Amino acid sequence: xxxxxxxxxxxxxxxxxxxxxxxxxxxxxxxxxxxxxxxxxxxxxxxxxxxxxxxxxxxxxxxxxxxxxxxxxxxxxxxxxxxxxxxxxxxxxxxxxxxxxxxxxxxxxxxxxx
Amino acid sequence: xxxxxxxxxxxxxxxxxxxxxxxxxxxxxxxxxxxxxxxxxxxxxxxxxxxxxxxxxxxxxxxxxxxxxxxxxxxxxxxxxxxxxxxxxxxxxxxxxxxxxxxxxxxxxxxxxxxxxxxxx
Numbered sequence: 001x002x003x004x005x006x007x008x009x010x011x012x013x014x015x016x017x018x019x020x021x022x023x024x025x026x027x028x029x030x031x032x033x034x035x036x037x038x039x040x041x042x043x044x045x046x047x048x049x050x051x052x053x054x055x056x057x058x059x060x061x062x063x064x065x066x067x068x069x070x071x072x073x074x075x076x077x078x079x080x081x082x083x084x085x086x087x088x089x090x091x092x093x094x095x096x097x098x099x100x101x102x103x104x105x106x107x108x109x110x111x112x113x114x
Numbered sequence: 115x116x117x118x119x120x121x122x123x124x125x126x127x128x129x130x131x132x133x134x135x136x137x138x139x140x141x142x143x144x145x146x147x148x149x150x151x152x153x154x155x156x157x158x159x160x161x162x163x164x165x166x167x168x169x170x171x172x173x174x175x176x177x178x179x180x181x182x183x184x185x186x187x188x189x190x191x192x193x194x195x196x197x198x199x200x201x202x203x204x205x206x207x208x209x210x211x212x213x214x215x216x217x218x219x220x221x222x223x224x225x226x227x228x229x230x231x232x233x234x235x
Contacts, residue, residue, distance in 0.1 A: 006214065038218070038220065039219035040222075043224075047214075048227075049210055049225035049226065049227055049228050050161070050225055051211075051220065051225075052221055052224075055215070055220060055221045059131075061223070080198040080225065093160075093161060095161075095222070097214075097218060097219060097220040097221060099217035100214070100218070100220065101149070101166055101174035101214075101219050102163075102174075102176070102177070103151075103163040103214075103219075103222075104163070105161040105162070105163075106160075106161060107160045108160055108161075
């Protein structure tokens, strides 16, 4: 199984400051044949379903603000919010599809306002 | 715009069968290149993919649940369904239906609002 471990579990950031969440995989999710990282990021606000933010590790979904960015390759990935807004308070999850159709998710990282 | 809506009982007794249906609107399940999925979220285990189905009936299951799960599709009703038998308290969760991106069986988008299922006598 591909196991994704996120860090930290929670993070308090001041408004306007940068927030970075990490996602580490126990095996590479980089598919050599197409040089793509099979990893996505989601945002989940209280009482709502997860919302797709990023796929292919760094491609923003249409309509996602450009303050959200994804980076990394192989086994280590990050989601960065460049300037935290109040509406970004949520839990963020990474998800791998390298081993699809056996999909797995990270345990989540909660972002709060400091 | 594609929308998904889960429906089913919110309370199931231990050892019984959990049955949920996802109704798809704004698009057709038939002949579309997507796998349709059930994913659950419980406080103890986070997000867990359960099963996926293609309009043709082809299925994939999470090995940890495979012995208890059946996923099926009804193209005439534009619905797909989940059955989880022999439930216990650990199956208490919010159950979501969603769609996996085509070709790569990748990310999930969109998601239904979710339905809370409590397993209790």
